Amino acid sequence: MHPHTEDPYDAAAVSDETLIQQVRQRDAAALQCLYERHGSAVYALARYILRESAVAEELTQEIFLTVWNKADQYHEQQARFRTWLLSITRNRAIDHLRQRRRRIPSDLSLDDTAVAEEHAPITDAIDTQRELHLLLRHLPVEQRQVIELCYFEGYTHEEISTKLKVPLGTVKSRILLGLKKLRDMMND
């Protein structure tokens, strides 16, 4: 008999990168492990952007099915798995918002009260949930608002300018000021 080296058998010790390799080999248990690690972050981001639980659930499922079916699209050399996962979550959620806006053109109007509350875009008030963003909550409202509209809702600078009725230059300078402040905060 050969000497037996005991393996720790610790699922928590398996890296995301190893799990994604196993997903590529159609290992459903590896996908489940990735979901258990990152499902709450994906769902939180989807819900944060979409502000609708049912759609966020659907999107979360869609994201993990993408991981299952297109694991080859993830390249270890380019980003950490979680970074890639959250990035595709944001992109898909914004696509969804843009489609929704095309279906509800009045969405751009600040005065339109017909849009259901859950579907409403950020106007001049940041909703309660969004105030909890661990980074953005440190910014003044007007800077946080333009960053939210741009990054989490997919509006162009021009659209934000129209929406908030402020000059285009003001939109840009608020974004730049906010980003700079966040960068300095992270560097401290």
Add this chain to the structure above:
Amino acid sequence: MHTELQKEIPLLVLGGLPPAEQARLEEHLAICPSCRALLSQYQFLAEELNAQVPAQQPPAQLEANLMRRVSASVKPLPTAEAPRKPAFWRQPISLPRWALALAALLLLLLLGTIGAFAFQMQRADGVNAEQVAQLVTSPDRKFIPLASVSGGTKAPEGFICVLSGNSTALLWLYNLAPLDSDHAYQVWLRSGTMRDNGGVFRPGSDGKALVLINAPRPLDNYDEIGITVESAWGNPGPTTPRVIGGRLD
């Protein structure tokens, strides 16, 4: 010009710039290393914006729904209750496959490694007879005996046939305990602290199995092979003690 463009670099990471302005910044980035360095700082910040959303637990049924959809897309493994798949040499196969499979089996018999055993191919994705033939007919192939942890006369035994530089290996096992339909044997390949999944399989009712392993890396890169009992779809890491295994180096 550089200073003016540099000021706008952070805007790229959030999106929302008019296409012409974005193109102008991208052109500048292509020739300006300091602006590229600045951009990567802001890209990191943008990634953090995604990550710093307060965590929220999704509803419990979401995981079950997801795994149901995933399972539906996976070809199920044969189970004890399912009609047994006939031994692969009895299946209607085309002449080249048949010839290759027969050549492989004859060679194995000649080498005295399989005796008169009848065994079944149990990989969910099927055994590629060409790969089997290539493995066992190569003069460089190596047969490594595997040993069980428990010992005893009825303990699992077997061999692994490996070829240097090749990520495919043939695993032949017998005396394996039968498993219920919720469980399968899972192959693990360990290299230092890294461990790869070598796939799941189920033995025949006679406790024998012939399994073709397609590892992520060549087999001689691994230190050790181990086989454990896991759930039918396999687990991300071993959850039970090793049934049989051996060193590969």
